[in-house]
Amino acid sequence: MQGAQPDTTARRPWRSTAAIVVAFLAVAIVSLATDQVLHVLKVYPPWGQPMSDPLFGLATAYRVVYTIAGGWLAARLAPNRPMWHAMVLGVVGLVVAGAGAAATWNRPDLGPAWYPLALVVTAVPCCWLGGVLYRMRHRDG
Numbered sequence: 001m002q003g004a005q006p007d008t009t010a011r012r013p014w015r016s017t018a019a020i021v022v023a024f025l026a027v028a029i030v031s032l033a034t035d036q037v038l039h040v041l042k043v044y045p046p047w048g049q050p051m052s053d054p055l056f057g058l059a060t061a062y063r064v065v066y067t068i069a070g071g072w073l074a075a076r077l078a079p080n081r082p083m084w085h086a087m088v089l090g091v092v093g094l095v096v097a098g099a100g101a102a103a104t105w106n107r108p109d110l111g112p113a114w115y116p117l118a119l120v121v122t123a124v125p126c127c128w129l130g131g132v133l134y135r136m137r138h139r140d141g
Contacts, residue, residue: 016085019077023089024096027070031063056115064122067093071130082138086131093123 038044044055051059074089075082101116 015077015079019074019079019085020089020092022077023070023074023085024092026073027063027066027093030066030069034062034066035059050109051111053112056111060115060118060122063119064126067122067126068130068133071127072134073130074127075131075134076138082134083128083131086127086134087124090124090127093127094120097123 035044038058039047043058044051070093071086071089074085078085097116097119101120104110104116105113
């Protein structure tokens with residue numbers, strides 16, 4: 001048939017899932033890569049040795065920036081409803097950070113208790129902000 005459009009409805013759930021997974025992995029990989037670079041540059045102590053609160057503050061700061069970028073990326077890759085995708089990423093981040101906080105709660109050897117809580121508290125607002133930044137440039141969501 002001339003002018004027939006391919007049916008993309010069946011692919012959209014996969015594209016939605018991919019948008020969220022890709023954004024989540026991007027944030028995780030860039031965060032861990034930055035950690036590694038800071039260890040190599042001796043900004044951070046060697047792996048397994050304790051870090052000071054200011055260094056955990058530095059880690060929190062760049063994770064906030066990367067999470068905002070992740071929200072933007074989820075919105076950018078979304079096949080539709082970009083803000084919804086950014087917020088789903090935020091909820092996924094909230095759940096993963098919450099699991100990390102629970103796993104490390106009574107483990108002061110792994111760092112201060114405030115650090116994983118900061119990741120829990122910032123997950124959704126940062127992804128929301130990333131979605132807003134995307135929407136400001138692209139008025140489709």
